[in-house]
Amino acid sequence: MASGTALIYDEEMTAHKLLWNDPICDIEVPERLSFSYEQLRSYHLVERCVHVPAREGSEEEILLVHSLEHLEMAKSTQTMNEEELKRVSENYDAFFFHPSTYHCARLAVGAALQLVDAVMAGKVRNGMALVRPPGHHSQRNAANGFCLFNNVAIAAEYAKLKYGLQRILIVDWDVHHGQGTQYIFEEDPSVLYFSWHRYEHQEFWPSLKESDYDAVGLGKGKGFNINLPWNKVGMGNSDYLAAFFHVLLPMAFEFDPELVIVSSGYDSGIGDPEGQMNATPEVFAHLTHFLMQLANGKLCVILEGGYHLKSLGESVCMTVKTLLGDPVPQITGEMAPCLSAVESIQNVRAAHKPYWKCLAYEDTSFLQNLSTKSHLLKKANSNPSAEDESQITNNNNTVKVERFLELHMKNILFPVPPIKTATTGSEGSEYFLPEHVQLVKEMDETEIKVLVSGFYADLVKEEKTLLSLGSTFVILDKILKKEVCNGIAASPTAALSAAVAVRHCVRFGFQRVLCVFVGDMQMIPNTEDGKMLVINICEKEQSRKTSCKHYISLNWKEDAGGNDFFSAVLGFILPVAYSYQPNLTVVAVGPNRNLGISGISLLVALLRGLAESRVFVVIEDTEISLMQTVAEALVGTSTPPFGIYVPPTQEKVNKIKALRDQFQQEWKMLQCSVKDGISRN
Structure with a gap:
């Protein structure tokens, strides 16, 4: 499988700039690009990426999406004076031309296509293209919302034509609805388009009815257009994660894309004057991590909006660090989606129930309750609540936001361990384990006895079980001391090893340890x-x-x-785990395991997003293929082989619903999928 992360940046794209006063367009500045690149340099991320040069997109490539009339109009602006440029710009909604705009827009298109080529040809695994002007608002025959050519849409059509792709996922996390992309693909079932966007009951630009949750696509494309409208400002990390858990990821895994393209707008981040949202930069690391588990890791991230330079730059860095395989930072903030987010998420799930197997048993009775609240919600959400007004993003104080982010990033960033994954193994293990796995020597019996006699004697009743703990202790200590990021051990007594591991972590000082046990758990630790x-x-x-x-x-x-x-992991396990926010995750596979290799590797891969990617896996079954697949998931060199999607039976759906009902008040990230899931307003 390909490795490496491409980065595409060309300073020439900063030549596109506003030549006259325009209070709407004056936030789309060249510094958006140059500041983001310099921020990447400051974190020493540029030199870790594979440099891929930009090129101009050809006219034929632009015509894959746009009309000849639109192309010729754009081309004609190269020789216009300022007065002529201003006059042409006034024909469009929120767009400005500069003599260099056409060239910059072609470079933006070409950069997106260069990224697709690098990923699809296997030169890199994934990558990011920093481009201007952005693209997702531009339509077949019109510039719109700072966008001239639709970079992402052209990239998708190009990938279909050149590489014969039949399923492409476009994720648009910009704070504005990418109506241009929607219009281009709304009848096309080969492209699944997802957009969340500030909407406020059609009062926020572009203020279109077709931006609401019930715009699901047309004709053969019905079900392949997913709009999730945010009807209030101040949405935060938990709201964004809930949208992924309960809307995007279930449909995306069922869709099984061959390529994922992100319309990566960071105006959905904290401090942005357009979005007025509260999501902090590390949430984009988590969103990126989730998307990296799809399409065998083929992920192309293409810049769209983002108008607070510090927030934009830090969010770009969080995205690129994750693409490179760095540990995912701990998410911050209360893990409880707001009522308005719950309403939007449930409305989307109900609207798409006819089109997706993963939603086949969706309970839509909640819509009757929500409809009675809708007029109250609309009135309440027309202005930020008192809580939102207290948030840093809504006071529009750029200096204060910058100071907050400066301190915030220092708190969440941490050194990357030199070796990612550790294991113990016999001679020859290196031939079936990924190259980045480090083999370490087990503790000897004397060392183990010293540890066990003092703290774990009640767990270890028989001396013959001591040796089974040799790999557990040595790998766990390396994780806890941050000498490695994660580790995997084979043990003849997985239940014992897991119980000792959890207690060892608590003794080490960890306050929240998540243990996910697959199979018969002979001993259940005290969790009170x-x-x-x-x-x-x-x-x-x-x-x-x-x-x-x-x-x-x-x-x-x-x-x-x-x-x-999928439904159990996305609909229950991940929401509970993110609600708990563990310091470390232990995954144990014991006797009579009831999941296949694909299910276990999916679980491990997704749980790497928690606890700064500190994961310890202990497996009782020493089957080589299971060890190898889990090790690859830990290292991040391969995505799990998911197999054919099978919708859960009604019986299994009922089990998940019953657990949600039981635990939703304790673990609030579950509240997006239950009838009365209400947390904070």
Whole structure:
């Protein structure tokens, strides 16, 4: 599989600039590009990327999406004077021409296509193109909203034509609706287009009815256009994550794209004057991490908006660090989506229920309740709430936002361990494990006895089980001391190793340890103090004397004919895990495992987004293919082989619903998928 991350930047694209006073367009400045690039340099990310040169997109490539009339109009502006340029610009909604605009726009198109070529040809695994002018508002025959040519749409058509792709996912996380992209693909089932955007019940630009949740596509494209409208400002990290868990990711995994393209607008980030949202830069690392699990890792990120330079630059860096495979920073803020986000998410799920198997059993009865609240919500959301007004993004104080981000980034950034993944193994292990896995020597029996006698004697009853802990302790210590990012161990007693590992982490000082156990869990640790959360994925319910929110039994047996585990991971496990926000994650695979290799590797890959990617995996079954696949998921060199999507049975859906009902008040990220899921306003 390809490795490496492409970065495309050409300073010539900064030549496009506004020549006259225009209060609408004056935020689209060349510094958006140059500042982002310099921020990447300051984090030493540029030299870690593969440099791919930009080129001009050809007229034939632009005509894949745009009309000849539009192309000729744009070309004609190269020789115009300022007065002529101003007059032509006035024909469009929020756009300005400069004599260099046509050249810059062609470079933006060509940069997007160069990125697609690099990824599809296997020269790199993924990449980012920093481009101007942006593209997602531009339509077949019109410039619009700072956009001349639709870079992402052209890239998708180009990929279909050149590489024969039949399924492309476009994720538009810009704060504005990319109506141009929607119009281009709304009848095309080969492109799944997802956009979240500030909408405020059609009061925010572009103020279109077709930007609402019920615009699902036309003709054969019905179901392939997903609009998630934000009807209030101040949306934060939990709202964005909930949108991915409960809307985008289930449909994306079912769609099974061959390529993912991101319309990467960072005006949805904190401090931006356009978006007025509260999402901090690290959320884009998490969103990127999720998308990297699709399309065998083929991911092209193409810049769109972003008008607060510091917020933009830091968010670009978070995206590129994740593309490079760096540990994902801990997400910050309360993990509880707001009522308005819940309403929008549930409306989208209901609108798309007829088109997606993953939503086949969706309960739409909540719509009756929501409709009675809609006029109240609209009135309440027309202006920011008192809570929103207290947030830093809404006071529009650029200096204050910059100071906040300066401190915030220092708090969440951390040194990258030199070795990502550690394991113990016999001679020859290096031949089936990924090259970035480091083999370490197990503790000897004397060292283990010293540790066990003091702190774990009640768990280790028999001396013969001591040796099974040799790899557990040595790998876990390397993770806890940040000498490695994560690790994997084979153990003949996975349940014991997991129990010892969790207690060891708590003793080390960790306050929240997530343990996900797959199979029969012979010993269930005491979770009453909240320092550990155990999710046991088992075929039969594990008996427990006392009810506790920190022990959850999920009864699930993966379908033999495919992978139906998506719904459990995305609809329950990830929302609970993100609500808990662990300091470290332990995944244990014990006897009588009820998941296949694809389900286990999916679980491990997605849980790498938590706890700064600190994950310890212990596997009782030493089957080489399982160890190899999980190791590749930990290193990030390969995405899990998901297999054929199989929708869960009604019985399994009912299990998930019952667990949501039981735990939604404790783990609030679950509240987006239940009837009365209300947290904060």
